[in-house]
Amino acid sequence: MTEAEVLYCDVTFAEFRGNTEAASQHVESNKGSKVTSKRLLLLVLGILLTATVIALCVVFFHNLQIKKKLHDARRRNFTDEPCQKCEEGWELHGGKCYYFSKKPSSWKQSREECVRRGGDLVKIDSREEQSFLEKRLRNKMDNEQDKFWIGLTDSEKEGRWLWVDGSELDTSLRFWIRTEPDDFKGNHGEHPDGEDCVRMGEKGGAVDLKCWFDQSCNNPHKSICEKAAQTICYVCNCSL
DSSP states (O other): OOHHHHHHHHHHHHHHHHHHHHHHHHHHHHHHHHHHHHHHHHHHHHHHHHHHHHHHHHHHHHHHHHHHHHHHHHHHHOBSSOEEEOOTTOEEETTEEEEEOOSOBOHHHHHHHHHHTTSEEOOOOSHHHHHHHHHHHHHHOSSTTOOEEEEEEOSSSTTOOEETTSOBOOTTSOOBOTTOOOOOOOTTSSOTTOOOEEEEOOTTOOGGGOOEEEEOTTSOBEEEEEEEOEEEESSBOTTO
């Protein structure tokens, strides 16, 4: 082989080796590029996953706040206390139902009517109850003498006032007006038994709630019946 041929082979081999190394470097470069792309893809997926988790947490927290607000709103409208209702024609107040009759009757007949309706003539247990009744009667009285029987009488013993349940009148809860009770028997003795039953009401409003009058039990008057309210439910909307 001539010197020129040897030189040509060396140059050709060198070129081949150079091309091979370049190709190898290109492959390595492509391989590195692929690895970098995978890492970038994983990074992007990780960021998206993190963003998704954060978004879900925000949504969950927001829904939790909404549920709390709804719960608070329901608590304002609903109560753990028992809901109480009255039958039609009765008025609810302080856990009791009141019926204001429209038909005048004697005290005894009025009481029988109250019992027939499931109650009795009203027994006034507090100043607050007296205030409620006194105010309600102002609009129910047709005139000054249009008063209402209550469940108080001294028919068993003069001067010993008893409620219909047999309990004595509390000295701190007496609402007699002016000189009442006076056991008036009439100008000509029309009421020989005196005035043994109590009616109440002042159409124009009573001073210091004093509007009780003793009266002959036989005289016809309207009346106030009373009975306990019915418990409808224990967790409910009482405004329904």
